[in-house]
């Protein structure tokens with residue numbers, strides 16, 4: 127396939143002029159500012175919900191409500207700034223997954239991106255027998271054809287409906303990675319390998335439900351040439367995260383953006399996050415301290431991640447990424463993809 131012109135991205139009755147999804151970036155990185163800017167330019171802007179309530183005054187005592195309130199505010203702020211397509215990213219691993227999904231659907235967002243776990247159980251507060259009638263599109267984020275198959279099989283049986291598109295995130299993505307450490311450099315798990323596998327796995331469902339299911343490639347996509355390469359492999363769009371961090375419109379603090387801009391290739395490390403997944407991080411004093419075995423003392427106001435072993439983890443990932451340190455300009459961890467550094471440092 128040759129691509130002379132960037133195609134549009136159609137998901138059901140919605141059409142984005144530019145086939146670029148801005149990846150949801152939690153802990154205050156992608157909120158209404160970045161989301162609306164991307165949507166105004168014809169892409170799909172995405173508000174991330176991880177840690178969204180941490181900026182509310184009562185997050186420590188009333189976390190679930192604080193998350194919901196903050197999400198509602200950000201959606202309304204984004205909608206006031208754009209008529210473009212906006213989505214919300216919700217991690218399945220979050221303890222308040224159900225209440226955030228309900229809130230985003232009630233607020234009428236165009237799309238939900240559901241990752242960090244398999245979204246096979248939707249909240250019962252949604253009209254589960256009429257999912258197709260909802261204006262909100264459901265888009266799981268997967269890292270393998272097997273994960274996509276499980277989700278589609280369960281949805282087809284349980285909801286008689288299938289998701290509207292799929293994001294395939296490869297091992298070079300910023301943020302938590304849905305791979306084992308040893309798989310990160312294994313060519314069998316490269317995005318170029320898993321993308322066509324996912325596309326193939328979805329074919330029978332596209333036929334059975336007579337529905338086009340666009341597959342969106344993510345992880346390490348940075349330039350126009352990268353976009354072209356993955357679209358030639360069959361992706362109907364791309365999702366990009368890191369590329370948007372150092373933009374003016376990004377909601378992160380100036381300090382956070384500067385850390386990205388000043389980062390050198392050798393500053394990148396793979397860490398074992400307390401979430402139980404590997405992740406790419408920018409080396410700093412804090413990471414050196416915890417990786418040498420020091421356990422940070424912290425109070426867990428509520429178990430924000432369903433699976434967190436909060437009594438035994440060496441530190442709280444939520445706090446490490448936000449409130450306590452980020453707001454003081456001592457960002458602990460900036461997720462970034464190492465091979466992007468060279469190009470991000472180019473003038």
Ligand SMILES: Cc1cc2nc3c(=O)[nH]c(=O)nc-3n(C[C@H](O)[C@H](O)[C@H](O)COP(=O)(O)O)c2cc1C
Nearest residue numbers: 149150151152176241299300301345346366367368
């Ligand atoms: C700072 C940062 C925070 C992220 N937070 C989330 C998140 O909360 N939920 C999620 O599903 N993905 C998250 N991601 C992943 C992005 O949505 C996107 O899929 C990924 O960054 C794509 O790879 P790229 O950074 O190489 O473009 C995050 C990525 C970054 C860089």
